[in-house]
Amino acid sequence: MEETLKSIKEIARYLQVNKFTIYRLAAKKKIPAFKVGGQWRFKLEMVEKWLMSHSNLTLAKRRRRR
Numbered sequence: 001m002e003e004t005l006k007s008i009k010e011i012a013r014y015l016q017v018n019k020f021t022i023y024r025l026a027a028k029k030k031i032p033a034f035k036v037g038g039q040w041r042f043k044l045e046m047v048e049k050w051l052m053s054h055s056n057l058t059l060a061k062r063r064r065r066r
Contacts, residue, residue, distance in 0.1 A: 005041040014044070015051070 012019040025031040032046040
């Protein structure tokens with residue numbers, strides 16, 4: 001099965017955030033991404049896994065604050 005690579009704009013739309021947020025996260029290596037021809041590209045499956053693990057950590061941190 002061939003997976004399509006997603007652009008910054010597509011991932012920003014998918015995550016419902018500004019594209020500059022995605023640029024910043026990619027540059028700081030906080031979201032799984034790589035460059036192809038000087039442009040950031042993302043595998044949706046990897047971003048979804050990152051989102052799930054990141055969401056769980058965020059929820060755990062919020063619970064500890066209470």
